[in-house]
Amino acid sequence: xxxxxxxxxxxxxxxxxxxxxxxxxxxxxxxxxxxxxxxxxxxxxxxxxxxxxxxxxxxxxxxxxxxxxxxxxxxxxxxxxxxxxxxxxxxxxxxxxxxxxxxxxxxxxxxxxxxxxxxxxxxxxxxxxxxxxxxxxxxxxxxxxxxxxxxxxxxxxxxxxxxxxxxxxxxxxxxxxxxxxxxxxxxxxxxxxxxxxxxxxxxxxxxxxxxxxxxxxxxxxxxx
Numbered sequence: 026x027x028x029x030x031x032x033x034x035x036x037x038x039x040x041x042x043x044x045x046x047x048x049x050x051x052x053x054x055x056x057x058x059x060x061x062x063x064x065x066x067x068x069x070x071x072x073x074x075x076x077x078x079x080x081x082x083x084x085x086x087x088x089x090x091x092x093x094x095x096x097x098x099x100x101x102x103x104x105x106x107x108x109x110x111x112x113x114x115x116x117x118x119x120x121x122x123x124x125x126x127x128x129x130x131x132x133x134x135x136x137x138x139x140x141x142x143x144x145x146x147x148x149x150x151x152x153x154x155x156x157x158x159x160x161x162x163x164x165x166x167x168x169x170x171x172x173x174x175x176x177x178x179x180x181x182x183x184x185x186x187x188x189x190x191x192x193x194x195x196x197x198x199x200x201x202x203x204x205x206x207x208x209x210x211x212x213x214x215x216x217x218x219x220x221x222x223x224x225x226x227x228x229x230x231x232x233x234x235x236x237x238x239x240x241x242x243x244x245x246x247x248x249x
Contacts, residue, residue, distance in 0.1 A: 118201040166196045
């Protein structure tokens, strides 16, 4: 442990081995396998630009009668979604986030926002209010560092890597605030048939329902 970081041959072998393990030396292209570093960067960049980039405008729209009354919000509920964010809401969002996450691109971590809350809360509220009013240049905050982790050994296709995306905490606060507002009404917006990704519902409920349905059909010799 004490000698592990010393400037020794062992240290350099470990560092170089880790660098080689993390390097992407080749990737599949339409014309075969490429080892050109610039081409590899271009393949990765174009893939994630298409995956995470701005989508073209869609002309498909739904009729106002697409949902029944059980899936629609009241005027009061709609109004609650578009109210300005209060200081209490912002503080709850900040202090509800995981404190031990990886450092973000701008260097300001969750622990910074928590530890310096009394000092920065005024500036943070100004930022939140600009976001609410639509006066914020969101592109200056909405950028991230994407690290690729191979899903399989010797991965050589961009789809064989799992992206870990590091976003700025300031941008994550916006998404947390919006999520917290919407979470209160999710039970009303999402059908009871959807058993996953909603608080209080469990993905295995769907499996149990399917099992019971098949058992009923089998025991009564019914078709379905």
